[in-house]
Amino acid sequence: MILKNLNNPKTNLKKIILTALFTAIIAVCAQIVIPSPVPFTMQTFGVFCALKILGAKAGTVSILVYIAAGAAGLPVFSAFSAGAGVLFGPTGGYIWGFALIGVVYIIFSPFCKTDKGRNALLAAGLALCYLLGTVMFSYVSASRGNPVSFSQGLLVCVVPYVLPDAAKLFLADVISKRVSKFM
DSSP: OOOOTTTTTHHHHHHHHHHHHHHHHHHHHTEEEOOOSEEESSHHHHHHHHHHHOOOOHHHHHHHHHHHHHHHHHHHHHBBBOOOHHHTTTTHHHHHHHHHHHHHHHGGGOOOOSOOOOHHHHHHHHHHHHHHHHHHHHHHHHHOOOOOOOOOHHHTTTTHHHHHHHHHHHHHHHHHHHTTTOO
């Protein structure tokens, strides 16, 4: 974690600026899209970087601000989309799942003293993100007259993304170590 002394006003300003910066980074990563039923984006890379570089609390705040900005109508979600329709649509569960990754990281990172342990926490949070997203995908699809079983949802929404998301986590780990040297 980069930000340690939170009682210093300069550090608090730095924390606010970095949190806003990572909110913007997640939004930019969301625009790198390969269309599919669940768009392939770099959002999870931005989420992983925010948590690894800013730490659990500030990283999670940047994720929550990203979600709130999209909910408020700013076009920060994939393909410059926004609003409650996205958050409660078929792929909205994956966006909500980003917050779950942060919550897992907040709760369990104090018990992990190694990078491997923290990366395992991010992977566990990602598994919860996949679970929430797939449940919501199946539910919303069924409510719109296109029933999709949970297993079908996994095949469409998770299986194609496991390896790319593992690569994003690896890349975020490498980048966070390099960036931390300069912070």
